[in-house]
Amino acid sequence: MSENDQTNSETEKSEQERNERHKKKAQKQKEKVDASIAKATIERGIVIVITGNGKGKSTSGFGTVARCVGHGYKAAVAQFIKGQWDCGERNLLEANGVPFAVMATGFTWETQDRSGDIAAAESVWQEAKKFLADPQYHVVLLDEMTYMLGYDYLNKQEVLDAIRNRPENQTVVITGRGAISELKELADTVSEVKDEKHAYRAGIKARKGVDW
Numbered sequence: 001m002s003e004n005d006q007t008n009s010e011t012e013k014s015e016q017e018r019n020e021r022h023k024k025k026a027q028k029q030k031e032k033v034d035a036s037i038a039k040a041t042i043e044r045g046i047v048i049v050i051t052g053n054g055k056g057k058s059t060s061g062f063g064t065v066a067r068c069v070g071h072g073y074k075a076a077v078a079q080f081i082k083g084q085w086d087c088g089e090r091n092l093l094e095a096n097g098v099p100f101a102v103m104a105t106g107f108t109w110e111t112q113d114r115s116g117d118i119a120a121a122e123s124v125w126q127e128a129k130k131f132l133a134d135p136q137y138h139v140v141l142l143d144e145m146t147y148m149l150g151y152d153y154l155n156k157q158e159v160l161d162a163i164r165n166r167p168e169n170q171t172v173v174i175t176g177r178g179a180i181s182e183l184k185e186l187a188d189t190v191s192e193v194k195d196e197k198h199a200y201r202a203g204i205k206a207r208k209g210v211d212w
């Protein structure tokens with residue numbers, strides 16, 4: 001056997017051993033995953049809170065709405081705060097039968113009108129409450145709603161109760177920074193989006209079709 005042949009067969013052997021080890025590890029992992037999947041037996045809608053300072057909260061919420069509509073279920077969206085922007089998701093989803101309740105007053109630091117903001121928040125909330133009481137909606141997105149509770153623009157107890165008492169199979173997604181603790185406690189799933197880096201801080205402008 002030449003030196004080369006010997007090296008080749010050693011390499012083959014070690015490849016084979018790696019494959020064997022991989023297979024054993026994967027089998028063990030599959031057993032674990034299967035066991036934990038078998039434990040999840042409850043069927044009901046959930047409350048998802050997507051909070052934190054990083055980018056990706058609203059896109060996650062709208063992604064869930066798109067999933068829902070893509071399966072032929074109904075979804076509804078209430079947008080608090082930023083509805084005055086031309087919104088790509090709204091253009092797409094409204095055309096696909098998703099109702100939107102939109103505050104359309106812009107940022108608080110732009111309006112500088114607290115009582116006007118509260119009235120606008122209240123009027124979107126009245127629409128959102130109807131979505132939350134309607135079992136035809138598989139998913140309800142409350143985009144940027146965390147601020148309404150953080151600023152005390154809406155009655156906290158009323159909002160929490162409406163979410164808690166929603167139809168059993170309805171899922172609610174709430175987005176926005178600084179979710180209050182009561183909201184996180186009520187939620188089944190809470191994700192904190194961490195801001196590690198943002199293009200904006202490198203001077204890159206928010207882009208249509210990417211950021212809205």
Ligand code: ATP
Binds near residue numbers: 058176206212
């Ligand atoms: P997106 O809608 O892109 O998922 P988001 O919902 O997580 O973002 P918001 O706090 O609602 O974030 O901010 C809305 C806008 O601000 C978006 O255009 C988003 O790209 C931008 N943005 C999000 N996070 C940051 C950040 N850390 N620094 C600067 N701009 C941000």
Ligand code: MG
Binds near residue numbers: 059
């Ligand atoms: Mg957002």
